[in-house]
Amino acid sequence: xxxxxxxxxxxxxxxxxxxxxxxxxxxxxxxxxxxxxxxxxxxxxxxxxxxxxxxxxxxxxxxxxxxxxxxxxxxxxxxxxxxxxxxxxxxxxxxxxxxxxxxxxxxxxxxxxxxxxxxxxxxxxxxxxx
Numbered sequence: 001x002x003x004x005x006x007x008x009x010x011x012x013x014x015x016x017x018x019x020x021x022x023x024x025x026x027x028x029x030x031x032x033x034x035x036x037x038x039x040x041x042x043x044x045x046x047x048x049x050x051x052x053x054x055x056x057x058x059x060x061x062x063x064x065x066x067x068x069x070x071x072x073x074x075x076x077x078x079x080x081x082x083x084x085x086x087x088x089x090x091x092x093x094x095x096x097x098x099x100x101x102x103x104x105x106x107x108x109x110x111x112x113x114x115x116x117x118x119x120x121x122x123x124x125x126x127x128x129x130x
Contacts, residue, residue, distance in 0.1 A: 027098050030071040030079050037107030046100045047110060048072075049079060053093040060087075065115075069097060080109040090117040 027046035028036070049069025056067040065087050071077040081099050091097070101112035 029073075030069065030077040031074060033079070033103055033110075034077065034107035037103055037105060040103050041105060042102070044100060044113070045103055045110070046098055047079065047103075048096065048098050050075075051091065051093055051095050051097060052078060056091065056093065058087055063087075065091075067091075069099065072096070079107075081112050081115075082109065083112040083115055088115050088117045090119065091115070 027048040030047060030049050033040065033045060033047045047069075050072050052068040052070050056065075058065050063085055065083040065085070066081060068078050068080050070079075079099075081097075081101075083099075083101075096118040098116040098118075099110055099112045100114035100116070101110045103110050
C-alpha cells in the first residue's frame, strides 16, 4: 500500500471515529444541566431522567405532552419537560427517558424536540406478579 493508500485509510478511520462519537448516547444528568443552564442557552442538550409518578399530562387533540423527570440518584433534582408531538410508546411513570431539546434559562424546564424512552429489560422480573 502506497502513501496515498495510508492517507486514505487514516482519513477513513478518523471519519468513522467521528461518526461514532457524534452518534453516541451522551447525555447530561439533571444536576449537570441545571448547573450549566446559562452556558447551554441556544444549544440543544440531551438530559436523562426518570419520569416522576403522576406527572404525565397528555392533550391528544393538541398533541401536547408535559411531564416531570427527576435524577435517578438524586430524586430532589427535577426538570419539567414540554413536548409537542406524538406521545412515545412506553412513556409511563418510573420509566427512564432521554430528552433532547432546549433548556430554559433558569434550568427548570426543557422544550423537547425528541424523546427517547428506555425499553424495560425483557429479563427483569415483575415481582408484583409473583
